[in-house]
Amino acid sequence: MHFHGYEWAGDGRLLAKEPERRPVEGAGFRLSELPPMMTGWWLLRPAAQIRGTWETATDAADWLTERYEEHTPGGDPWLPIEARRQCAIEQLTGASDVMWSRWISDTRWSSHYVIVCPNKIWPDIPCPTAYAARAASPSD
Template sequence: MHFHGYAWAGDGRLLAKESERRPVEGGGFRTSGLPPMMTGWWLLRPAAQIRGTWTTPTDAADWLAERYAEHTPDGDPWLPLPTRHRYAIAQLADASDVVWSRWLSGSRWSGHYAITCPNRTWPTIPCPAGLAAPPPAPTVTRLAARR
């Protein structure tokens, strides 16, 4: 498992363009920069939209924390960055995607996404960067003892 980072910032009113946020034919999904409706759908986007790839949850959470600090210089009084960072590491280690997003000012929206790959919710979506998934762990079969 590895993690891909994605980002989008812009006019939050554009998030209403659902046809660009869903992988439907003719909706412009693949070429859109808007965040998908489902986190795992980021993996359907071109590799050029990937902002970083990491092999450890800590490295992916560090990237999220750096981006969040850029967009939230005064911090978040409800969930301090060290706590948010710790939760992100635990979620990513559990193969869960992590989204840090917020309204900035007026209609400005900022979102940063750490997506697990391969994604357990969307296991048939291949890695957009062409990274091979690790081979499955060997299974151990126990034979019944003969009497």
């Protein structure tokens, strides 16, 4: 198991473009930068959309924390960032995807995702980078 990071920030009203966010509704899904409707569907997107890959839940949660803090100046008043980070580590260790998102202005939405790969909910979706196969093979 390893983890891929993704992010999207933009006009939150664009999230209503559901056909671009569903893999069954046309070719626009693969090319769209909008977040998919289901977290595991990120793995169907081109590898170029991956912002990082990690072997440990802690490393993935650290990236998530850094990115979230960058897009959430002044922090989140409802949940301290360290508590949020610890919860993410627990979720990822348990093979559950993690998504942190919020409105950062009247119209701007910011979202950050760490997706477990292979994904237990979508086991037939292959790793977009074949990371697992490379990690398992001996070095030359």
